[in-house]
Amino acid sequence: MAAKRETALIAGAGIGGLAAAIALAKRGIDVRVCERRDEFPExxxxxQIGPNGVRILRDLGVASYLETSVATPDALSVRDGASARELTRMPLGRWIAERHGAPYWTAHRRDLHVALRARAEAEPRITLMRGTHIVSVASGTSGIRATxxxxxxxxxxxxxxxxGLWSALRDQISGSKADLIPVGKNAFRSVVPAQNLPPELLPNAVHIWLAPGAHVVHYPVNGGRDIALVVIADDDARSEGWDSPTVADVVKSKVAAFAPQLRALLDGASDWRKWSLYRLAHLPRWTAGRAALLGDAxxxxxxxxxxxxxxxLEDAITLADVVAASNGNIERALAGYEKARRARAAQVAAASERNGRIYHMSGLNAFARNTTMKVLPPAYVMSGFDWLYGWKPHPC
Ligand SMILES: Cc1cc2nc3c(=O)[nH]c(=O)nc-3n(C[C@H](O)[C@H](O)[C@H](O)COP(=O)(O)OP(=O)(O)OC[C@H]3O[C@@H](n4cnc5c(N)ncnc54)[C@H](O)[C@@H]3O)c2cc1C
Known part of the structure; x- marks a missing residue:
């Protein structure tokens, strides 16, 4: 247990900031969370929350706030986007829950955030301040001062x-001027009622449709009552933020090559939002003295x-564990957190980039991908992700 006098300041009440606050409070540390926004709107x-995330939500006492609003899909079905032919149907549901000791959930991001907030607000050690935009931090030998x-x-x-992604504190803490590099793709998202799903598609599944330069993902949210739609496509237009409104015609132009039943599903959505995809230049460090970056930052x-x-979520629980075991040596604890998380984050980032290249293949590469997906046993492919979903915090 950490010394009583230790207190944490967290800039950002997003998924990572709230999870870190709960994890630290559970280990006896008082936490002030400063959130730039006044409200948390849409x-x-x-x-999607894989078993590695659900396990942490359970440990933090958040899962019970969320259980009625998540879905637990039975399968991950991948289709050729143009022909609608199913290439593979990988097991989720009981299969993955038994394999990793926790289920695979899909949820509305809002419901996850509401659950984290409700859990944080029930925790007397946490003070949540809205409308407080932290712009700088000075780290001394016995503490920090944030402004x-x-x-x-x-x-x-x-x-x-x-x-988050547009972190104001990243440059100060990393000691570098790290640019966000646009990848030339945008994500478009919306939500439609579950009854809009074409009857030939499995209702309780994550569906991925693949085409050259674009793919579409949809899955149940809101306890299965709605479907979240995401279209990710080549697009050089750039936006900042997660919620830029966009017109349906732009989305239609991105999915013209997809099968009619998918286009009909997407046509049912009217409120489309988009965000642009970026990768971050290499950061020389994530920590500086008594300050550390976490999550998208x-x-x-x-x-x-x-x-x-x-x-x-993984960062949050790792950081709380090393701080709790630090015996007051916070600087060493934060350095230990960075050491514990660097390789993992890099491995996930590389696997995600690789998936993106596979999803958006064209021509002969796409043909080879489709053929491979059809012949490989689905459970074998899914077990290739044991390293991802089986993650557990390392004992300190
Ligand atoms: C509004 C929103 C919508 C999103 N929608 C999706 C989605 O649909 N699908 C998806 O896959 N991912 C989405 N994301 C991203 C996803 O939630 C994050 O990638 C992930 O949760 C990582 O969490 P994080 O805590 O690092 O960052 P975030 O969850 O992005 O949280 C960062 C928080 O910090 C706050 N903040 C920023 N700067 C400051 C500052 N200087 N001082 C104080 N507070 C600050 C932000 O307002 C935000 O609340 C969204 C993020 C946001 C904020």
Missing amino acids: EGAGI SASGEAFDASFLIAAD AHPVLPFLAQGAVLA
């Missing part, structure tokens, strides 16, 4: 910058493996 569309955009100063034993990953939020 909060994105679907999010908000309005000039307010906050002191704590250490700071966690969980301020440290290592944004492309969404082709659906692990961005889960990596932030």
